[in-house]
Amino acid sequence: MEEDPVITFTINDELCRRAGLTAKWINGHQLSVAAYNPITSTTKDRVSDFAGQNEVNIFHLTTEFIFEEPILRCLIAEANGVYLAVQDLKRQGTQSDYVKISRTYRSIIRACLEKLEEEISNEEISEEVKIRFQNYITIFYSIECVWHLCEILYIDTAPSNIVVPQLLEWTRFHFPSYERIATELLLYEREANTSEDYWPTVKGLILQGQIEVARAILQLHSLSETTAFKMAEQILKTMPVYNVYGGLSIQKFRSQWHYWLTDTELKLSAGILSSEPELEEIVKLITGNQYSWNQQIKQSTCWYEFLSGYLFYTEPACKYFELGSFANLWINRWANEMGFTGSGFLKQLDRVILSVMENDMNQVLHSIQKIGDNQWFVTHLTDLLYHCGQLQVMGEQKKNIAFSLRDALLYEFGSALMSRDSLWMMGVDYLEQCSEGAAAMELLLTKVPVENERQALKVIEVAKQRGLSSVEREICRVQATRSMANERYGNALEWAIRSKDAGAVTAITDFFLTNYSKTGEMLCPDVLGNIGGKMFISPRLVFLVKYFDFHQFYKRREFIEAAKLLVNLLNSKITPEYFWPSLLIDSIPLLESKDPKMPSKETFVILQHLEMELTPLIERSKKQMEKAGDKQPHILKDYRMENIDEIVKLIRLACARNLARAIVIENTFIS
C-alpha cells in the first residue's frame, strides 16, 4: 500500500510568520489557529516585540463538508433511511433483500446525479456553483460506478461465481451511448445505414456483447438480403452463448464453442465476407481476433470499457477469482495500445475498479475513503457488505477485522454528522450502531447548539429515547440558566425542576422569595400553582409552594385554612432566614381580624417564633454590622433598620390583642 501524502494547508499571516502559531480544536470539525509566542518564567511584563505592528488575527479552519448543499443533503437523508432498513434486517436478510437495498442506494445516487445535472443546465447559476456541482457529479458518478461493480461482484453474485453476464450489464449501464444511438437507428428502419453512426454503433454493440441488438440493426441495412449479410447473420445467430442455467457443462460448451470458432475462422479465411469489410471486422471481433480488438482498444475512453465484452467472447465462463488476472492482462494490453508507460496513467476511479476486480478489499476501502464525499460511500458500503456477510478484511494478525472496521467508520461518520448543526439527528443513527457510540453521543448531544426551547426539546427527546438521562438533565440545566438571564423566571423554575438539580432549584426559588419580600409580588403564579409533587426536589421549593398556597387561601378568604398553613410554615423548620420578617408580617392581618382566626395556642407559637427566631436574628445582624463598622441602612437583605423594629413591635401588639380576644372566646366556648 502506498504511503498517503500528508495534506498541507497554508495560512498567509504576517504575525504568524514572525511569531509562530498555535492551534486549538473548537468542536468536531473546526480548528482555531492564531499567532503564538510562548510565555516563560523570564517573560517580562512589557509589550512584546510584536506589539502594534501587525493585525492580530484568529483563523478558523474547517474540513470541507459537502452535505450542506441541499441536493446532497437530500441524498444523505434518503440514504439514512435505507441504512436504517439495513440495520433492521439484523444480518438475517436474504440475498435478494440486500440486492434490493444496494439498488435502492444506487437509485438514490442516480436521482442525485440527475438533479445535479439539471442544476448545471440551468442558465442562471453562477460559474462557481457550476464548477462545484460538476465536482459533485464526478464524485458521485465514481461512487455509482464502483458501487454497481461491488454489487454484482459481492452482493448479487451469480451461481458458481460466473461474472461475465453481470459485467456486461455493468458496462452497458456506464457506457450507454451505443445503446442510445441503437434505439434511434431502430426507429429509422430501412435507411438506418445512411446514418454515419451506423457502423460505429454496430461495432460498439458487438464490443459490449450486445449481439441481439447488433443483429436487429444489421437487419435494417439496405443490403441485408445479400449473401454476405446472410452469412454474417448465420454466424452471429449460431454463436454459442454460455449460460449457467443452460444445462451445458463448461466442457461441453467449450467444445461447442471451438467447433463454431473453427468453422467461422475457416469462413473468414475463405474470404466469404471480404466484400463487406465492416461485416468482416465484426465477425473477427466475435472470434476474439487479437488484431481487431487491439484496433478497437484505441477507441476506448478508459481501460475497462471493453474488458467485459472481450471476456464475453474469449472467457465467458470466467469466475470472480480469475477476474483479477484477466483484468491485469487487459490493462497491460490497453496501456500498450494507448502508448502509456509507467503507472501514472490510471486515474483514481480506474485504480479502484481494478482493486474491486482483484478482490483486494483492503485497497478498495482504503481508496474510496479519499473520494471526497466525507466518507459517506465507504461507510455505507462497508456497512452493507458487513450485513450481508461479504466483508472480508484482513488486519495485521490475519484476523478478519470487518466488525471493527465498520465500527470505526460508523463512529467517524456519525461524529462528523453530529458536529454539524443541522445533521446531528442523523448522526445519532450511526453512532447508535457502534460499540463506542453511546459515550460519544452523550458528549456530542450536549454540544448541539441549542438556540431556542424547541431545539432543546428536540435534543432532549433524542436523548430520552436513548436513555441518556444525564444529557437531558444537562440541557435542562442550561435552559434554566438561560431563562433566568432572560428574566423568564417561571420558565427557569420549570427547567430547573426538570434538570433534577436541587441546587439550581433552590437558587431560583430563593430568587422568587427574595423578590416577594422586596416587592410583595409573587412571580409566575400559574407556574407555582402547577408544581405539585415535583416540589419535593428542594425543601426551599416546598416552602415556596406552601407559602404560595397560603396566599391562595388568603385570596379566597379562607382565613382559617390560611392561618393553619401559616402556623405550619412557621413550625416547618424550612423557612429561610431572610424570609422570617415576611412570614411574620403575614400573620398581622390574621391576628388583627375582629373575629379571631388564630386560636390562642397558635398565637403563642407566633410569639415564640418572633422571640426565638426573628429577634435573635436581628440582634445578630446588628452586632455583625457594628463589628464590621458597616453603616448599611438595610438588615436581613431588604429591611431598613428603622422599619424592622417597628415591624417587631407591630407583631407583638397584634399577638397580644389577638390573644386577648382568643382567650375570651375560647373560655366562653368551653364554659
Added chain:
Amino acid sequence: MVTLLNTIDTGHEDMIHGAEVDYYGLRLATCSSDNSVKIFDIKNGSQTLVADLKGHGGPVWQVAWAHPKYGNILASCSYDRKVIIWKESGDWVKLYEYGNHDSSVNSVAWAPADYGLILACGSSDGSISILTCNVEFGTWDSKKISNAHTIGCNAVSWCPSTVPEPGFDQKTIRSGNIKRIASGGCDNCVKIWKEDQDRWVEESRLEAHSDWVRDVAWAPSIGLPRSQIASCSQDRRVIIWNSEDLTTWTPLILHTFDDVVWNVSWSLTGNILAVSGGDNKVSLWKENNENQWTCISDDSNASSGASEQRAL
C-alpha cells in the same frame, strides 16, 4: 479538504495568548499582551465585539469558558498574578478576583461541569490553586497545592468526569466523585493530582520528558476503559500517556519534532490531536486501529510573499 472558514481580526494591540470558543461555539474570548480580554460574537461567520474587559495589570495568558449551566462565565489569568472570573449579567462584570499567587498565573481550566463551578490555576510560583464556587451563596473557596512543580507550573488539564472507574463494570460505574488534574511544569514532569477528602495529593508523576513541559491535555472520554494524556515539551517531543487503571501510565512518543512544541489540543471526541510549536506548523495526528499514530495534515503559515492561502 481544509478550507478557511473565517478570519477574525481581534483588534488587539499585541500578541494574543489565548483564543477560546465557548461551549456551543457561538462566542470567542481572546486575551493578549495588551492586558485586555475581548469577547466576540461569532455566529454565522460574522464577528462582533461584545466586550473589552480591562482588569488585569499585565499580559493575560489564558482564558477559559465555564459550562453554560452556570451562566456566561469566563476566567482569565495574567502575569499580574491575578485570576479574574467574569460574568455576563447584562454587561460583563468582575464576579471574583483571586490574588493568592506569588508569581504569574499561566494556566486556568474549569473542572468538568458535573463537579460544580471549579477552576484550577497553575502558576509560575510552582503552585496550583483550586477555586470552588458555592453557587448558592456566590462565595468562593480556595485550596492550594504548594510546590506542585519546582520553578513553575505551565499547564493544567482536568480528567473528564466520565472515565470508567477501573475494577468496576465499565458500563455503569463512573469515577464520579474522584477529581483528578494533570499538570505540566518546569521540573520536566507531568503530574496527576487527585482529590482525597479535602486535600489534593500527588497520585502519579510521569517522567519521560527531558525539558520543561509546556502543555498537557487530558483526552475526552468516550467510554473506553482507558485514559489518555498528551503532553508536549521543549525537548521537542509529544508524548501520549496511556493508562487503563489511572495509576500506571505508559508513555508513547508520538513524534520528535524539529523544534520546541508549545501546544497540544484534542478534538471533541478525542480522535484527532492538534500539535503546534516553534516550527511554525500545526500538525494533526490520528490513532489507527492498531494504536499507531499518523500525521494526517499539516497546517503551516506562509513563508511570506504569497497573497492568498493555498491548499497544497
